[in-house]
Amino acid sequence: MAPDLLQFIVTTGIIGSIITAASVIVQVILNKRLRTPADRQSEISNVFSILNGTIQDNRADKEANEKTISALREYVDKLEDDSRTDQTLISSLYTRIHELEMRNAEKDRRIAELEAQLSKYAEAIVKDPTLLDEDLEQTQNPFPLS
Amino acid sequence: MNLLKRITFRHWAWIHVMLAFTAWAVLLQLYTPVGVYAALQEPLVTLWTTTAAVGGIIAILGLVLSLVAHARTRVISVSVELFGLCLALVGPFTYTVTQASLIAADGLETRLALTMLAYFSLSVILYRIFIVIPRFRKEAVDARKDV
Numbered sequence: 001m002a003p004d005l006l007q008f009i010v011t012t013g014i015i016g017s018i019i020t021a022a023s024v025i026v027q028v029i030l031n032k033r034l035r036t037p038a039d040r041q042s043e044i045s046n047v048f049s050i051l052n053g054t055i056q057d058n059r060a061d062k063e064a065n066e067k068t069i070s071a072l073r074e075y076v077d078k079l080e081d082d083s084r085t086d087q088t089l090i091s092s093l094y095t096r097i098h099e100l101e102m103r104n105a106e107k108d109r110r111i112a113e114l115e116a117q118l119s120k121y122a123e124a125i126v127k128d129p130t131l132l133d134e135d136l137e138q139t140q141n142p143f144p145l146s
Numbered sequence: 147m148n149l150l151k152r153i154t155f156r157h158w159a160w161i162h163v164m165l166a167f168t169a170w171a172v173l174l175q176l177y178t179p180v181g182v183y184a185a186l187q188e189p190l191v192t193l194w195t196t197t198a199a200v201g202g203i204i205a206i207l208g209l210v211l212s213l214v215a216h217a218r219t220r221v222i223s224v225s226v227e228l229f230g231l232c233l234a235l236v237g238p239f240t241y242t243v244t245q246a247s248l249i250a251a252d253g254l255e256t257r258l259a260l261t262m263l264a265y266f267s268l269s270v271i272l273y274r275i276f277i278v279i280p281r282f283r284k285e286a287v288d289a290r291k292d293v
Contacts, residue, residue, distance in 0.1 A: 002186055003186075005247075006175070006185055006186065006243065006244065006247045007185075007186060007187070007190060007245050009192065010186060010190060010194065010240045010243060010244070011239060013239045013243065014193060014194055014236050014240070015198060017197070017232050017233060017235050017239070018232075018233065018236075019227045020232045021228075021230075021232035021233050024228050024229045024232060024282070025225070025229060028222075038217060046166045053261045106252060107234075139222055
């Protein structure tokens with residue numbers, strides 16, 4: 001191999017390694033903050049608590065809607081028994097009941113979606129327990145297969 | 147002293163590998179073989195041996211930092227070690243290429259074993275880099291922030 005070519009290859013290799021090393025530092029700087037295992041755990045807990053909270057909110061809304069629907073039905077029944085009642089009022093109440101039922105159906109769909117998302121995250125953690133890993137030793141072992 | 151207590155035999159073994167590597171780079175700088183010197187000239191020899199030696203020391207520092215109790219320092223250690231390993235890679239890479247290039251002039255009998263030995267040291271550094279990269283991606287680059 002000609003000395004010039006060798007020197008070119010070596011110089012390219014040195015520059016490449018220095019650029020790679022610099023890129024490690026740049027990535028760390030761009031990332032702004034490094035994640036400790038405790039950070040990862042709190043992020044995961046946050047995701048779970050947000051999802052659980054939203055599911056609870058949707059269930060509470062649904063329950064409130066069901067109570068309103070049942071109250072409205074009782075009221076409509078009473079109105080229907082009274083011959084003097086204006087039919088327009090009954091019709092508007094039925095429309096309101098229908099709206100609430102539609103809203104409840106939407107809540108059911110949303111709850112199912114959130115539960116699916118929750119189980120997806122739980123599965124991800126089961127598949128990759130290192131997401132919650134507190135032990136950094138594993139990658140400090142230079143010969144992990146031994 | 148607490149830090150020293152945390153260094154296990156496994157860590158000492160790897161520190162020993164990196165110390166030997168650093169000593170190799172320093173000795174190559176001080177006592178450069180004639181063939182290598184002729185092929186690369188002084189400035190280039192100084193550059194790659196110094197880069198490799200500095201990289202080796204930084205990699206050792208990264209490994210030692212990973213044993214510090216403070217969580218954030220431990221996380222930073224992986225970046226320090228990877229930075230050092232990338233610099234250290236210059237040494238075996240240059241030595242492998244140089245020895246391989248000298249095969250034509252000096253013959254297989256003289257240079258092949260040295261080329262393979264250089265390739266072996268290159269593989270050792272790469273092996274450690276591939277062990278460290280997943281942890282670096284997880285903790286420093288934050289690739290899996292979604293979950």
